[in-house]
Amino acid sequence: MKKTWWKESVVYQIYPRSFNDTTGSGMGDIQGIIEKLDYIKSLGADAIWLCPVYESPNDDNGYDISDYRKISEDFGGQKAFDTLLDKMHQKGLKLVMDLVANHTSDEHYWFNESRKSKENPYRDYYIWKDGKNGGPPTNWESFFNGSTWEYDQLTDQYYLHYFTKKQPDLNWENPKVRKEIFEVIEYWFEKGVDGFRMDVISLISKPDSFQDTQYVKFQDTIINIYANGPKIHQYLHEMNQAVLSKYDIMTVGEGPGIDLKNGPLYVDEKRKELDMVFHFDHLFIDCGEGGKYDPQPYDLPKFKKVFTDWDNALKNGGWGSIFLGNHDFSRMVSRFGNVDEYHLESSKLLATLLLTLRGTVYIYQGDEIGMTNVGYPSIADYNDVETLNAWNEAKKKGKDMEEFFKIVHSQSRDNARTPMQWNNSENAGFTNGTPWLQLNPNYIDINVSQQENDSNSILNYYREMVQFRKENDVLVYGDYECLNEDDNELFVYRRWDKDVEFLILHNFSENDLRFQKNMNAEEYEFCKTNVQEHLDDSYLLAPWQTKVLRKKTK
Numbered sequence: 230m231k232k233t234w235w236k237e238s239v240v241y242q243i244y245p246r247s248f249n250d251t252t253g254s255g256m257g258d259i260q261g262i263i264e265k266l267d268y269i270k271s272l273g274a275d276a277i278w279l280c281p282v283y284e285s286p287n288d289d290n291g292y293d294i295s296d297y298r299k300i301s302e303d304f305g306g307q308k309a310f311d312t313l314l315d316k317m318h319q320k321g322l323k324l325v326m327d328l329v330a331n332h333t334s335d336e337h338y339w340f341n342e343s344r345k346s347k348e349n350p351y352r353d354y355y356i357w358k359d360g361k362n363g364g365p366p367t368n369w370e371s372f373f374n375g376s377t378w379e380y381d382q383l384t385d386q387y388y389l390h391y392f393t394k395k396q397p398d399l400n401w402e403n404p405k406v407r408k409e410i411f412e413v414i415e416y417w418f419e420k421g422v423d424g425f426r427m428d429v430i431s432l433i434s435k436p437d438s439f440q441d442t443q444y445v446k447f448q449d450t451i452i453n454i455y456a457n458g459p460k461i462h463q464y465l466h467e468m469n470q471a472v473l474s475k476y477d478i479m480t481v482g483e484g485p486g487i488d489l490k491n492g493p494l495y496v497d498e499k500r501k502e503l504d505m506v507f508h509f510d511h512l513f514i515d516c517g518e519g520g521k522y523d524p525q526p527y528d529l530p531k532f533k534k535v536f537t538d539w540d541n542a543l544k545n546g547g548w549g550s551i552f553l554g555n556h557d558f559s560r561m562v563s564r565f566g567n568v569d570e571y572h573l574e575s576s577k578l579l580a581t582l583l584l585t586l587r588g589t590v591y592i593y594q595g596d597e598i599g600m601t602n603v604g605y606p607s608i609a610d611y612n613d614v615e616t617l618n619a620w621n622e623a624k625k626k627g628k629d630m631e632e633f634f635k636i637v638h639s640q641s642r643d644n645a646r647t648p649m650q651w652n653n654s655e656n657a658g659f660t661n662g663t664p665w666l667q668l669n670p671n672y673i674d675i676n677v678s679q680q681e682n683d684s685n686s687i688l689n690y691y692r693e694m695v696q697f698r699k700e701n702d703v704l705v706y707g708d709y710e711c712l713n714e715d716d717n718e719l720f721v722y723r724r725w726d727k728d729v730e731f732l733i734l735h736n737f738s739e740n741d742l743r744f745q746k747n748m749n750a751e752e753y754e755f756c757k758t759n760v761q762e763h764l765d766d767s768y769l770l771a772p773w774q775t776k777v778l779r780k781k782t783k
């Protein structure tokens with residue numbers, strides 16, 4: 230397997246508006262990131278993935294871009310950005326930007342022109358269609374509820390938007406659009422940016438014909454209609470040849486609808502498209518028929534299978550990304566751990582999981598201190614457009630809103646967007662002003678400053694585990710095998726290469742459990758754990774205990 234810097238990297242994801250505010254605006258800014266670079270470096274991170282900081286009307290917090298070449302003044306503008314990039318490079322940190330090229334803002338120059346007339350040179354930059362029987366061209370539903378079509382009176386046509394109506398989809402069929410986007414990518418690479426995370430890249434190629442969906446489950450419509458369109462691989466290969474291949478950079482494509490069947494195609498080295506993808510098989514694991522706002526119970530075997538299947542799918546000529554949360558999902562410890570009784574232990578267990586699997590590791594801001602879901606008292610406290618649209622839709626459908634509010638508590642994207650908890654002073658040291666989104670009140674107990682001073686903290690455990698991964702590149706490149714697919718509470722796997730072998734055991738339960746396997750425990754020596762229990766018995770695990778064992782060399 231070819232070794233590269235980005236395979237070995239630990240990437241720290243920053244959601245800038247919630248990271249660190251230095252102006253008192255209530256919103257994080259680039260200067261705030263600069264001031265925390267030493268902190269990020271201290272985690273052992275090699276790169277930062279920065280969510281969008283471009284000019285934007287912020288209908289979807291920056292995922293609606295009105296100028297791809299302009300850094301928003303709200304974040305400090307171009308000058309602040311140049312300083313950030315310089316300082317990061319001085320410190321040996323790489324910068325990965327967000328490329329949102331499936332859609333622009335409706336306030337982008339291209340769209341302003343496009344909507345003016347059917348003859349406008351920018352008309353075909355977007356997807357315009359005639360209506361059908363007095364309604365929209367198809368019955369498609371947007372990711373954020375409501376139709377994917379918006380009627381524009383001026384030209385009596387509808388334009389397509391998979392997300393909000395302020396995020397019109399670009400028409401990648403048009404070679405001019407592709408050229409524009411490739412030039413944007415080049416522009417940032419020339420500035421020295423080290424890579425792109427590509428937002429919903431799986432959606433850029435639209436279906437050949439626009440037909441009604443017959444699927445009941447939204448996820449089925451995504452997979453069969455919206456995602457992995459007929460020209461997706463052609464476009465990505467073209468992008469690779471036109472620009473990506475000319476730079477020493479990394480790319481990670483984000484993708485609803487990316488699954489085990491098509492995922493490997495995006496990252497197969499021979500095909501020359503992208504380096505990695507983010508699939509959501511583990512993050513949509515609890516979605517019922519109604520999608521994310523219809524959560525259903527799931528079990529550990531299913532969760533383990535996602536990691537095992539993806540490792541298998543990518544081991545011959547691709548590369549994976551290992552992550553358990555981001556700015557679009559609830560907090561990983563609230564989802565996969567036990568925040569009530571084992572917050573410390575389960576946060577550390579999940580850290581161990583992240584840092585001992587094969588693939589590039591992504592840590593979402595705040596997870597390194599075990600930040601949790603927020604559960605605001607009122608819907609008025611929520612800000613996220615997805616949450617609010619889902620709420621209004623549920624109301625329209627006459628759902629039990631008390632029950633639905635519980636779902637909002639567990640599923641809202643705002644769970645991951647509450648401001649970073651730096652210390653226990655007012656507003657957690659995030660801002661001197663009024664925060665754009667209310668803090669999680671548990672910042673009094675869960676914050677960076679407190680954990681800096683505690684050698685047993687989640688934060689210090691992350692540092693230790695990142696270091697451990699760096700000292701053992703078998704954890705990056707080595708083979709993987711799950712040893713207990715069907716077990717409902719334990720997740721046990723091996724990682725090995727020709728020189729070393731690790732056995733990693735996680736107890737996802739509240740009981741003491743022993744890993745039953747016909748293996749000689751004597752063969753392994755103890756390396757790491759998150760709690761100081763059962764150190765004398767390698768295969769016995771306390772609740773939410775995780776153990777890393779190394780095979781003794783003969």
Ligand code: ISL
Nearest residue numbers: 289292329372392428429485521557558
């Ligand atoms: O968040 C999701 C489920 O709740 C995903 O389906 C998400 O909408 C999808 O992965 C796309 O996310 C990305 O593009 C969106 C933006 O709102 C997200 O923040 C971004 O990560 C539109 O640009």
